[in-house]
Amino acid sequence: MKSMNVLKHLNLRGKLALIVGWAVASMIFLVALSLGMRWQDLRQEPRTLASDLVEMASGILDRYQKQEQAGALTREQAQKLAIETLRSMRQQELYFVVLDKEQRLLLHAARPELENQPARGGRDAVLPAELLQTALQDGSGFADYEAPRPGAGKPVQKTAYARHFPPWDWVLSTGVYVDELRGDFSATALRETLLTTALALPLFIAFFRLRRSVRTGVNGVLELAN
Template identity: 30%
Template sequence: MKSRTTLLLTLVPTAFTLGAILLAVYFYSIELSNQQHRLLKEALLASKMAELRGYVKLARSALPAQEQAEGVADLLSRLDFGTDGYFFLYDDKGRNLMHPRQPDLVGQDLMEMRDPYGGTPIKDLLAASNQGGGFVYYYWNKPSERRTVRKLGYVEPVSPYRWMLGTGLYVDDIEQSIRAFDAQARANIHGGLLVLLAVSVLCILLISGTGLALNLRNQHRATEALRQLARRVVRSQEDERARVARDLHDGIGQILVSIKWLLETAMATQGRTTSPAAVLPGKLGSPQSFLQRALERLGQALLEIHHISNDLRPAALQDLGLAAALRSMVLAIGEEGGPRVRFSAHGAGGELTPQQGTALFRICQEALTNARRHAAAQRIDVVLLSASRRVILSVRDDGKGFNPQRAHAGGDGGSGLSHMRERMLMLGGTLSIDSTAAGTTVTAVLEPRGAA
């Protein structure tokens, strides 16, 4: 479930981001296409206008050598371009003098002729010619298609004949070129979006596959780590049980056997005489002496039970807190002789949980045991620092030091180090071991329950 949630948390933002990018690219492409459409239309119209103006200028350059209108009309009728490109000629009264595509119009007065939309194309063209020439949009019959379409015409006056010479291009040809451009632009946009979509899907698949593989590998590692931790916990419990059983057998068991023997001896002696004075010197002794020795051994048994109980769960730790328990342990070690041990506590941080207090106590206990038994230390400093956000326990000795990695791998003291690390790992703390030839420092850091 955790891997699936992590994968979803990775994929959803990625898919959303890629979708937003695709939408942004799409709308930007549409806007860019519209801008190009406008620019192309303007460029095409400007080009066509310049082309029409050039055609008329070219036709006029051939007119001065002609003196008869018939000759001029005959010359212009042969000057055509393209399928529907031709010149037309009118006098200043609107009478058609030449029309190569519609010869039936020649000689007709078309001044008041109207197109299907109510316009007067010849009157508008003459008005532009009388102003020295210009462009006019109007509707006219397209010869190649036999239908009336919009046309862009350009006219100029012809002196001294008082004629109007002009030509034109049908707008639908320009619009067809623009539509072809728009279609190609849309095809390019769609093709680019398909490529981006394919790349996005591929990226999502790669991210999904990579994330799934990483999650599976991490899950496998976490599962294996939990298994190893469980095995170590079980082994630690078994070791602790074995130690308690050994202490009970070797310590309490032997003392209880001794007490049993003393009591049996006292009873046997009591059966022979009831007076302590009756026991001769050099004999076993009086019943009171055996009972006295049994009481002494019973005191030893109680003391041993106290030591074992203190190892399992120190009473000072439960009743007085971690600092008092550590101080009591340091004082007990000092009474036993050996290295000098000094304890100091600073600050008053957040309240530790029972599990946290026990973990730090056991880590200190293990570090002190290692320093006394293996490091041949002469001085050990135990420092407990409590702050608002963390509690730090430091155990520093001046012993000969060791290699923590090698000790852990070789099993020589490695289980104790492993137990210390596992305790901190389960509680979310950290444990660091710095060991050199000049000594070893074990530092444990925990966040107390009352930390802000």
């Protein structure tokens, strides 16, 4: 009721300003809502990709482990075939890492020179220590951390997923670099902001023209009255 009373006391210019302000505020709200949803999607996409890849790779380990159980392969043969299969699945910056229960690096498809050695710690860690522990204790988990791209020295943001493979007591992991995704979001935010500005600008121009027309009309009526 109070809002209706306020509207009744507004003159024409005030009502025009209210309409334009409401329209612009609505556009800003919709853009903010859209960007918020897009940001949530961008945050989830790397995790979904990493977990899907690890689940697929875990299925490969399971296949070779079943061949071991059936007596078709020895454990050594099954594990070697599994490692080489995962190694061959590398796609540029997407690759698998495998560690055993002693945290010995069995596979690093991007840096094979590190294999068959204890996994490094600190800034050179293949996986964050907390992710490794989470996988061993809870079965699987995610971690966000910084790591350099293959062949690069500067660490960038990365999201990793790790899963424990109990039959061989291995931890299988992969990660997705997310710094470019954040760049994509910034570009999207800029594009949406420019679009909103482009849509709002004609409203402001129309408002000021109408306001000037109303003022001119009122002044003309007053002059005639005098």
